[in-house]
Amino acid sequence: MxxxxxxxxxxxxxxxxxxxxxxxxxxxxxxxGPTGAGKTVLIEYLVGIYRQxxxxxxxxxxxxxxLYTEERHIAYVPQxxxxxxxxxxxxxxxxxxxxxxxxxxEISRITEQMLESLGIGHLRHRMPLNLSGGEKQxxxxxxxxxxxxxxxxxxxxxSALDENLRTQMSRELRDLQQSNRATFVHxxxxxxxxxxxxxxxxxxxxxxxxxxxxxEQVKAQPRNEFVARFLKTQNxxxxxxxxxxxxxHGIQLEKKSTIRGERVMAIRxxxxxxxxxxxxxxxxLFRGVILEAVPRPHFMEYIVDIGLKLAVFHIGERRYxxxxxxxxxxxxxxxxxxxxx
Amino acid sequence: xxxxxxxxxxxxPAAPGRRGAPxxxxxxxxxxxxxxxxxxxxxxxxxxxxxxxxxxxxxxxRSREPALWEENRKVLTSFAGGFWQDPYFWKSLNLTLxxxxxxxxxxxxxxxxxxxxxxxxxxxxxxxIEVLFSxxxxxxxxSVALCLIVMFNYGPLWDLQxxxxxxxxxxxxxxxxxxxxxxxxALGLSAWKAAFDSVNPRFEQVARSLGSSRWRAFRTxxxxxAKSGLAAGVILAWTRAMAEFSAVLFxxxxxxxxxxxxxxxxxxxxxxxQADWLSVAIWAQIEYGNVEYGFALAYILVxxxxxxxxxxxxxxxxxxxx
Numbered sequence: 247m248x249x250x251x252x253x254x255x256x257x258x259x260x261x262x263x264x265x266x267x268x269x270x271x272x273x274x275x276x277x278x279g280p281t282g283a284g285k286t287v288l289i290e291y292l293v294g295i296y297r298q299x300x301x302x303x304x305x306x307x308x309x310x311x312x313l314y315t316e317e318r319h320i321a322y323v324p325q326x327x328x329x330x331x332x333x334x335x336x337x338x339x340x341x342x343x344x345x346x347x348x349x350x351x352e353i354s355r356i357t358e359q360m361l362e363s364l365g366i367g368h369l370r371h372r373m374p375l376n377l378s379g380g381e382k383q384x385x386x387x388x389x390x391x392x393x394x395x396x397x398x399x400x401x402x403x404x405s406a407l408d409e410n411l412r413t414q415m416s417r418e419l420r421d422l423q424q425s426n427r428a429t430f431v432h433x434x435x436x437x438x439x440x441x442x443x444x445x446x447x448x449x450x451x452x453x454x455x456x457x458x459x460x461x462e463q464v465k466a467q468p469r470n471e472f473v474a475r476f477l478k479t480q481n482x483x484x485x486x487x488x489x490x491x492x493x494x495h496g497i498q499l500e501k502k503s504t505i506r507g508e509r510v511m512a513i514r515x516x517x518x519x520x521x522x523x524x525x526x527x528x529x530x531l532f533r534g535v536i537l538e539a540v541p542r543p544h545f546m547e548y549i550v551d552i553g554l555k556l557a558v559f560h561i562g563e564r565r566y567x568x569x570x571x572x573x574x575x576x577x578x579x580x581x582x583x584x585x586x587x
Numbered sequence: 588x589x590x591x592x593x594x595x596x597x598x599x600p601a602a603p604g605r606r607g608a609p610x611x612x613x614x615x616x617x618x619x620x621x622x623x624x625x626x627x628x629x630x631x632x633x634x635x636x637x638x639x640x641x642x643x644x645x646x647x648x649r650s651r652e653p654a655l656w657e658e659n660r661k662v663l664t665s666f667a668g669g670f671w672q673d674p675y676f677w678k679s680l681n682l683t684l685x686x687x688x689x690x691x692x693x694x695x696x697x698x699x700x701x702x703x704x705x706x707x708x709x710x711x712x713x714x715x716i717e718v719l720f721s722x723x724x725x726x727x728x729x730s731v732a733l734c735l736i737v738m739f740n741y742g743p744l745w746d747l748q749x750x751x752x753x754x755x756x757x758x759x760x761x762x763x764x765x766x767x768x769x770x771x772x773a774l775g776l777s778a779w780k781a782a783f784d785s786v787n788p789r790f791e792q793v794a795r796s797l798g799s800s801r802w803r804a805f806r807t808x809x810x811x812x813a814k815s816g817l818a819a820g821v822i823l824a825w826t827r828a829m830a831e832f833s834a835v836l837f838x839x840x841x842x843x844x845x846x847x848x849x850x851x852x853x854x855x856x857x858x859x860x861q862a863d864w865l866s867v868a869i870w871a872q873i874e875y876g877n878v879e880y881g882f883a884l885a886y887i888l889v890x891x892x893x894x895x896x897x898x899x900x901x902x903x904x905x906x907x908x909x
Contacts, residue, residue, distance in 0.1 A: 293796050294795075314795070315795040315796050316795045316796070316797075316798050316799055316800055318796075319798075321796055322792065322793055322796035323793075324789050324793060326787075326789070328787070328789045328790050328792075328793040330790060330794070330808055330812075331812060332808075332811040332812055341794070341799075341807075342797030345794070345797050345798035345799040345803060346798040389797065390797075393797065393798060
């Protein structure tokens with residue numbers, strides 16, 4: 247169990263403010279946020295490259311703040327993997343075991359096991375310069391996992407890979423984490439990448455931790471407009487709530503909640519339902535006209551005017567054309583009222 | 588994760604090696620061989636232009652410079668002044684190699700850790716140190732020597748020497764080491780710092796996160812990665828020390844006429860009881876009128892310097908593919 251308590255500190259232009267976060271054993275947590283949010287600085291504090299000005303980092307109840315990097319037993323895989331160019335693949339993987347003075351026989355056994363489990367046995371004598379991006383990543387992961395660290399920190403591990411490889415490697419990362427029962431903290435700024443691997447996500451902005459939760463929780467109830475936008479909730483409108491309804495530019499929606507006053511109404515495009523005809527009696531059902539129809543790989547994206555311009559994702563055989571009139575339902579349970587950013 | 592589940596193994600060709608670009612090598616070779624060719628032709632021209640010197644009779648020489656051509660100087664009428672037969676040349680070479688070796692070892696021992704510190708840590712006055720040593724590279728060596736004379740002949744350093752009953756300035760052994768050290772250290776430091784700067788500190792951070800101590804991370808990661816640059820820096824320091832002329836001349840004086848009692852027992856035991864090292868010997872021989880002798884010495888220095896630079900280039904161009 248990793249616990250970060252009230253961590254604050256400044257590194258160059260980056261400033262972290264009062265970070266509180268816990269990571270359970272065997273959990274895959276993704277730190278998500280835009281560039282400059284302070285994600286990398288946070289993992290650099292965790293690994294011990296910098297010392298925080300305030301707060302504590304606890305690993306299994308032990309305060310590791312006063313410990314040197316090598317004493318924390320937290321493995322770190324930077325964005326460029328930082329494979330040692332003077333050592334071959336096998337020696338790279340064995341590096342941590344040698345540093346921690348494992349017996350020689352044990353070093354050989356674990357290195358072989360890692361090479362085989364990562365499917366890179368044939369690369370054992372290769373130098374890092376002669377590896378492809380995916381191979382480098384596997385070696386870096388093998389090196390990090392070989393010593394069975396208490397936590398593995400991955401700084402944008404997929405950013406150097408092309409799109410196809412990224413999808414495959416994200417799956418492999420997840421498999422590797424589960425098969426090793428390791429605790430991973432993965433930094434990225436890509437929502438899709440996070441959704442492919444994460445048990446939970448922690449969203450950071452401007453040096454602060456904004457929201458932590460499972461992907462479904464955060465998507466369903468973003469804490470504020472920033473989180474909603476970052477998770478690609480395209481339909482965001484200034485609204486006034488009175489506990490039973492929400493008013494947006496003269497349109498009234500039913501939404502029971504305890505929230506009253508000015509907020510931002512958010513609804514994800516995939517949660518808006520399309521009805522070929524307007525059915526009477528359904529709440530939050532409006533007649534709309536399609537303004538744009540954009541085919542996406544697995545769905546259609548429509549821009550629909552119901553008095554508000556809404557983005558709607560539609561999966562189904564039926565295709566609508568620009569100018570078609572149809573019923574648009576905004577289900578009450580998918581409407582979120584969030585703070586302005 | 589089995590081999591079958593990892594088709595990535597087949598993805599992408601092996602990254603190209605990091606050997607020096609062919610264009611760079613061609614440029615260097617063109618320059619190196621043109622330079623060497625020019626030297627050969629120029630030296631041939633000088634020897635031929637002074638061919639008549641080979642036929643000067645001993646009597647004629649004696650009559651022209653009776654005092655100079657006494658004792659063992661008969662050989663001076665032979666090819667290139669017959670420098671290889673002259674004990675003066677061998678003692679100069681001995682002195683040059685001895686002082687250069689000591690200077691290089693000293694500069695490396697101090698400079699490499701200093702360069703690492705300057706590259707990796709926030710040190711108060713770091714900018715001042717860097718500007719100071721960079722300035723030494725661009726100002727005339729004679730000015731550096733004058734600064735050294737003032738530094739060692741006045742103030743606390745002078746008092747210290749008085750207490751020890753010793754003088755650094757105008758002394759042979761420590762004087763030459765100090766004068767050549769300052770310049771070779773300055774050049775070496777910039778090369779060593781550049782070598783460490785080129786190694787991303789991230790490698791050490793990763794090594795430490797894997798359990799290496801600071802020293803082990805340096806020894807197993809930074810040092811091997813910077814070794815080409817460090818070796819190049821050592822060669823630069825060596826060539827700079829060997830080529831030093833005006834700083835040694837200013838700080839240590841002209842030694843041609845030094846009486847034997849100025850040499851210590853150690854200096855005599857090491858057979859460096861001859862004060863002119865090669866770069867000064869060139870000047871001395873030209874002053875004496877032995878152009879061929881002087882040119883031959885210059886040629887030897889150029890040859891050693893050229894080979895050192897070539898070795899440096901070869902080492903510097905080496906990648907991590909082995």
